[in-house]
Amino acid sequence: MIGQLQEDARAVEAAARTRPDRDLEEVLATVAWNVIAEPGDGVAGALIGELGAVEALRIAGGRDGRLLPPGTRVRALEEALARWRPRVSAQAVADALIGAANAGAALLMPGDGLWPTAVDDLGVHAPVALWVRGDPVLLSAEPRVAIVGARASSPYGDLLAAEFAGDLAAGGAVIVSGGAYGIDGVAHRAALGVGGPTIALLAGGVDRAYPLGHEGLLREIAAKGAVVSEVPCGTAPTKWRFLSRNRLIAAIGDATVVVEAGWRSGSINTAGHAAALGRPLGAVPGPVGSASSAGCHRLMREYDARCVTTAGEIRELWESGVATSERSEIADPDRTRLLDALSTRSALPAQELARRSGLSPERVGSLLGLLELDGVVVRANGAWRRTPGGE
Amino acid sequence: MIGQLQEDARAVEAAARTRPDRDLEEVLATVAWNVIAEPGDGVAGALIGELGAVEALRIAGGRDGRLLPPGTRVRALEEALARWRPRVSAQAVADALIGAANAGAALLMPGDGLWPTAVDDLGVHAPVALWVRGDPVLLSAEPRVAIVGARASSPYGDLLAAEFAGDLAAGGAVIVSGGAYGIDGVAHRAALGVGGPTIALLAGGVDRAYPLGHEGLLREIAAKGAVVSEVPCGTAPTKWRFLSRNRLIAAIGDATVVVEAGWRSGSINTAGHAAALGRPLGAVPGPVGSASSAGCHRLMREYDARCVTTAGEIRELWESGVATSERSEIADPDRTRLLDALSTRSALPAQELARRSGLSPERVGSLLGLLELDGVVVRANGAWRRTPGGE
Numbered sequence: 001m002i003g004q005l006q007e008d009a010r011a012v013e014a015a016a017r018t019r020p021d022r023d024l025e026e027v028l029a030t031v032a033w034n035v036i037a038e039p040g041d042g043v044a045g046a047l048i049g050e051l052g053a054v055e056a057l058r059i060a061g062g063r064d065g066r067l068l069p070p071g072t073r074v075r076a077l078e079e080a081l082a083r084w085r086p087r088v089s090a091q092a093v094a095d096a097l098i099g100a101a102n103a104g105a106a107l108l109m110p111g112d113g114l115w116p117t118a119v120d121d122l123g124v125h126a127p128v129a130l131w132v133r134g135d136p137v138l139l140s141a142e143p144r145v146a147i148v149g150a151r152a153s154s155p156y157g158d159l160l161a162a163e164f165a166g167d168l169a170a171g172g173a174v175i176v177s178g179g180a181y182g183i184d185g186v187a188h189r190a191a192l193g194v195g196g197p198t199i200a201l202l203a204g205g206v207d208r209a210y211p212l213g214h215e216g217l218l219r220e221i222a223a224k225g226a227v228v229s230e231v232p233c234g235t236a237p238t239k240w241r242f243l244s245r246n247r248l249i250a251a252i253g254d255a256t257v258v259v260e261a262g263w264r265s266g267s268i269n270t271a272g273h274a275a276a277l278g279r280p281l282g283a284v285p286g287p288v289g290s291a292s293s294a295g296c297h298r299l300m301r302e303y304d305a306r307c308v309t310t311a312g313e314i315r316e317l318w319e320s321g322v323a324t325s326e327r328s329e330i331a332d333p334d335r336t337r338l339l340d341a342l343s344t345r346s347a348l349p350a351q352e353l354a355r356r357s358g359l360s361p362e363r364v365g366s367l368l369g370l371l372e373l374d375g376v377v378v379r380a381n382g383a384w385r386r387t388p389g390g391e
Numbered sequence: 392m393i394g395q396l397q398e399d400a401r402a403v404e405a406a407a408r409t410r411p412d413r414d415l416e417e418v419l420a421t422v423a424w425n426v427i428a429e430p431g432d433g434v435a436g437a438l439i440g441e442l443g444a445v446e447a448l449r450i451a452g453g454r455d456g457r458l459l460p461p462g463t464r465v466r467a468l469e470e471a472l473a474r475w476r477p478r479v480s481a482q483a484v485a486d487a488l489i490g491a492a493n494a495g496a497a498l499l500m501p502g503d504g505l506w507p508t509a510v511d512d513l514g515v516h517a518p519v520a521l522w523v524r525g526d527p528v529l530l531s532a533e534p535r536v537a538i539v540g541a542r543a544s545s546p547y548g549d550l551l552a553a554e555f556a557g558d559l560a561a562g563g564a565v566i567v568s569g570g571a572y573g574i575d576g577v578a579h580r581a582a583l584g585v586g587g588p589t590i591a592l593l594a595g596g597v598d599r600a601y602p603l604g605h606e607g608l609l610r611e612i613a614a615k616g617a618v619v620s621e622v623p624c625g626t627a628p629t630k631w632r633f634l635s636r637n638r639l640i641a642a643i644g645d646a647t648v649v650v651e652a653g654w655r656s657g658s659i660n661t662a663g664h665a666a667a668l669g670r671p672l673g674a675v676p677g678p679v680g681s682a683s684s685a686g687c688h689r690l691m692r693e694y695d696a697r698c699v700t701t702a703g704e705i706r707e708l709w710e711s712g713v714a715t716s717e718r719s720e721i722a723d724p725d726r727t728r729l730l731d732a733l734s735t736r737s738a739l740p741a742q743e744l745a746r747r748s749g750l751s752p753e754r755v756g757s758l759l760g761l762l763e764l765d766g767v768v769v770r771a772n773g774a775w776r777r778t779p780g781g782e
Contacts, residue, residue: 042756046742049773076753123773124741160679276763276770285676285688288551288700297676300691300698304766307691307698309679350515351437362467365433372667375695379667382440382514 001061001088002029002054008090014097018107029053030109031096031232033128036060036087039230039244043080045124053128060084092232099233103207104222105131108139116140119251121277127230127248133206134226138197139252143318144174146253146274148267149183149260154292157183157260160284162190164257167311169196176201176253178245179218179227181211183259183267188221198225201252203245204237205229243269250274255317257282257308261295268295268303275303280317282308334359338367339376339386347383392452392479393420393445399481405488409498420444421500422487422623425520427451427478430621430635434471436515444519451475483623490624494598495613496522499530507531510642512668518621518639524597525617529588530643534709535565537644537665539658540574540651545683548651551675552577553584555648558702560587567592567644569636570609570618572602574650574658579612589616592643594636595628596620634660641665646708648673648699652686659686666694671708673699725750729758730767730777738774 005011005028015027030053037044047056060081100107108115108130116139119126132139147165149157161183165175169191177184179200191198200221202210206229209215221227230248231241246266250256250273258281261267274281283305286293299305308314334357341356342348350368354361368384371377377384396402396419406418421444428435438447451472491498499506499521507530510517523530538556540548552574556566560582568575570591582589591612593601597620600606612618621639622632637657641647641664649672652658665672674696677684690696699705725748732747733739741759745752759775762768768775 046752120773121771123770126773156678272764275766278769278771284679285684285691285698287547287678288675293676294700297698297700300676301704307676307688309685309688313692361437373663375666378669379514380512380669382511382517 001032002057004061004088005029005032005090005093008094011090011094011097014094014101018097018101019109022109022112025054026052027107027109028093029057030129031093031107032057032088033060034230034232035089035092035096036084037128038083039127039241040122040125040247041080041083042124043076044084044128045126047077048128049124061088095234096232099205099207100131103133103205103233105133105206105233106136108132108136114140116252118144118254119248122247122251125247126251130228130230131206131233132226132228133222134224134228135197136226138174138199138226139228141174141197143172143254144176144199144252145314145318146176146249146256146270147183147187147259148177148249148256148270149187149258150262150265150267150292150295151180151182151184152262152292153182153186153260154286154290156286156290157284157292158186161186161259164259164284164311164314165190165198166194166196168314169198170194171311171315172196173315174199174225176249178202178249178270179210179214179221181213185214185217187259188217188225192220192224199252200225200227201245201249202227202229202237203231203241205231205233205235207233208236210237242266246270247273250277250279253279255280255282255314257284257314257317258296258299258305259284260286260292261299262291263294263298265295268299271299271303271305275305280320281305282314282317284308334363335367335371338364338371342377342384342386344386344388347380347385349383353384392423393448395452395479396420396423396481396484399485402481402485402488405485405492409488409492410500413500413503416445417443418498418500419484420448421520422484422498423448423479424451425621425623426480426483426487427475428519429474430518430632431513431516431638432471432474433515434467435475435519436517438468439519440515452479486625487623490596490598491522494524494596494624496524496597496624497527499523499527505531507643509535509645510639513638513642516638517642521619521621522597522624523617523619524613525590525615525619526588527617529565529590529617530619532565532588534563534645535567535590535643536705536709537567537640537647537661538574538578538650539568539640539647539661540578540649541653541656541658541683541686542571542573542575543653543683544573544577544651545677545681547677547681548574548675548683549577552650553581555650555675555702555705556581557585557587559705560589561585562702562706563587564706565590565616567640569593569640569661570601570605570612572604576605576608578650579608579616583611583615590643591616591618592636592640593618593620593628594622594632596622596624596626598624599627601628633657637661638664641668641670644670646671646673646705648675648705648708649687649690649696650675651677651683652690653682654685654689656686659690662690662694662696666696671711672696673705673708675699725754726758726762729755729762733768733775733777735777735779738771738776740774744775
């Protein structure tokens, strides 16, 4: 395969013109993987992670089991080869590169200084390459907050999405969303409205306005922010690519906030990725009975999403790490003595705690009250137990 | 003090008539404590817990430091004595007993078969006695769910409180609330409306209709459910007694649900007690911007209240213990092998997990996906780490 590419003058020329700064073979192999593997193809990701794009492509192009990295199951690879082989084509690689050049889209590759390393948290499901219309620096600018939600949003959701995105963007946060109708579009527009940065992550190629009604909006985002996709130009958005795109939104956001979502909204999928990646996740509550808030309430119940109602509370999502460590520095020697006296296994009466800690029962009583408020101790049957991991 | 009581014919006669089944000295001492100590008086609670009501009263009536239980600080006791002494009166004890008899209120004492042991979780802050107009059995009937909220509720909150309380009461749950205007009243009425059981816990005596506008409602609750207070008949509801009453609502509820609450609502206080007692806590979301939902959103953020939007979700609050244990029994040997291979300290690549567990990389991949959904593992930089306490 790699040999075949190097013999295709059109592909070679386009690759050299697109990324004169990178190794030609590497550029060709990367775009080839981008063309043959669907987003998030774990076998491709594992193979590339193990061998690099060029060597991995040698295996993808051949049938030589001896080239497999140790631990790779031949059957999984054969299934993958069956998926990939119909797409192996130097012409497709050339088309992707030329299409991007025509659309004014840059190619970002792993190893680039501007490569958003946040997506590497996706492991074998990380994108092989990214196509960017606009400013690629935004993908690594901080903080980045994903604001997503229902296409069929309500005026209530639209109002809040606009308020939050505008406020956060005005404060310098990059608003990441999916370019869709409803909440996504409102969030992008609010960011643009305050002259703030915003990124639209598309499920199809960056040369395709999807939805068509957002052609103007996407053009404006490309001019003032960035329109990004992991699939080559000309690629249609499919159901699978929407779901895959959602993992990129979650990975690129330092935090993800769902403003409105139906029970089975695509935003639930995005939120699930954010939670799985360990990214802070927020959901905006709404009236019980509103179908477009049902998904948000579900996220709070099932995904441990934090209830957020203001831009400030959204900011806390990514600042919370700092806040927590600041708080734990408020040390009181008596508090420490009492914590030492407490057990996580058995509940002890206050009197016994006073004896153990050498503090007066009154001091123990007042400290227990404070520790209780902090969730560090719990009371049961008149005795006190330290909560595991409470402090 | 106890001697003084036993010499008061009016007190002795009323005590003997009220609780002929219990030791006379015990009844007199219990009511004496009920009269002299404010709700939740921790020194009184500690003293009674250590010595019993009768012996504790000997100390309260005297100044003999030698009688103190070990560990009691003389100063704390002296302060308490200063609080109590002005209230020590055989006449007040007789008045409490006679007032209760006139109001048709029963006296519940610790050690009674009908004593709601749930309140003992309050430790030294447990009530000394309870006065009940209506059916005292309800205090121990299961399940009991506290439904509380803002006095200044909105039609939205009223509608939901009525729906939830009616549904849960129809299913046999005892609806516990505070008898106030707004959410409390709606919850009580909804329970009565379906012929379901309900308990109103008052901050003042059970003979005092507070608020006055709920005189008819409280009479109906006393007739069909129970009106309960820890303060003697004739006692006015004060700010402190409202706050103290809130801890009883939280202790008596197997779970507490706040339907609507302002940012500084008394319901936040009730919820804080429920959380401190380790009782499941739910909050009903509402529109961002609605002042009467701000407290509920705060409870979700700061008190880890669970977001509840249906009666079924409220039921899960107290059933969740069962659900969790049921769930953990679904054991898959491969899953167990993979969990054994995972580390909580260092993230391992899937390939290494396959090697350690002896499972195929595909099986590892699919199991990791499931474990990730369950929150048992997290992915970072393409490697997998087991979350502490995840399973």
